[in-house]
Amino acid sequence: MRVLIVEDDAALAERLAALLGEAGLVAETVGDGREAAYLGCTEDYDAAVLDLGLPQLDGISVLRHWREAGRVFPVLILTGRGRWSDKLAGFGAGADDYLTKPFQHEEVVLRIKALLRRAGGHADPVLQAGDLSYDTFAGRFSLHGEPLALTAQEHRILAYLMHRKGAVVSRAEIGEHVYARDLEPDSNTVDVLVGRIRRKLPPGLLVTERGLGFRLVSEPEFRD
Structure with missing residues (x-):
């Protein structure tokens, strides 16, 4: 943010x-x-x-x-x-x-x-997506009640996705809202970081919308 x-x-x-x-x-x-x-x-x-x-x-x-x-x-x-x-x-x-x-x-x-x-339309200071929690005051993520280890860039991207839960977020939007204006990354960098985040989350919680971007969901989604 x-x-x-x-x-x-x-x-x-x-x-x-x-x-x-x-x-x-x-x-x-x-x-x-x-x-x-x-x-x-x-x-x-x-x-x-x-x-x-x-x-x-x-x-x-x-x-x-x-x-x-x-x-x-x-x-x-x-x-x-x-x-x-x-x-x-x-x-x-x-x-x-x-x-x-x-x-x-x-x-x-x-x-x-x-x-x-x-x-972002959130009344509770703790944001929730399935078993993933984000304490906005403490700035901490937890999964299944245990701390989730993230790098600084992974943390910023996942925090933005949590605030935009349910919405499709494009690569360009991530670059504009997660990086300073003189440090915007290329789309491949965003893909790599999102891929790392996805591997740390339960399957189906962070969905790729082909050609559009990414969507963090409330409950895991599984597609054919």
């Missing part, structure tokens, strides 16, 4: 990116409002962390720009402005959550995870 961090405090942005990375997410940072407005409209992010006090273009204008362009990914606003009028403006522009500075950096991770889960 890709998250855009829009924050002109470079040290804070890098710290948040590191924490989100440790949580299995792909975080990209930008410190300029105009560039943020452009990236949010041209890249496939799953969520954004948005500061309000930005150079070139303020955060509220950035958010309005995204929403007017039809971008619906959840947005968590970070700001030093604690007045009710500022919060009202943020929610009015299309924000999904609001956090006032100073804050615990780890809280940003928890809130982003919650926003991602709700955006």
Whole structure:
């Protein structure tokens, strides 16, 4: 899952990116409002962390720009402005959550995870596909109640498929949502990683839709 961090405090942005990375997410940072407005409209992010006090273009204008362009990914606003009028403006522009500075950096991770889960239509923090479980808060997979060993890239791909359970996910979509914009893999790399994941899961749980992509199902499917 890709998250855009829009924050002109470079040290804070890098710290948040590191924490989100440790949580299995792909975080990209930008410190300029105009560039943020452009990236949010041209890249496939799953969520954004948005500061309000930005150079070139303020955060509220950035958010309005995204929403007017039809971008619906959840947005968590970070700001030093604690007045009710500022919060009202943020929610009015299309924000999904609001956090006032100073804050615990780890809280940003928890809130982003919650926003991602709700955006995928999941109420329970533990996602389930057959005997496979994914604890979105802890960032851990388990199979038959036992920890499932995955590489970092396998973890990111399977986490994305869990959030999109039941939907056909193309190779291109995996590349856009699991990798940073300058590290998108070729389709063969995705196939190899998905193949490795499939071998670690019960047969029939991760289905290949020929010519379309992959689908993680609630119960194993077996085809002739």
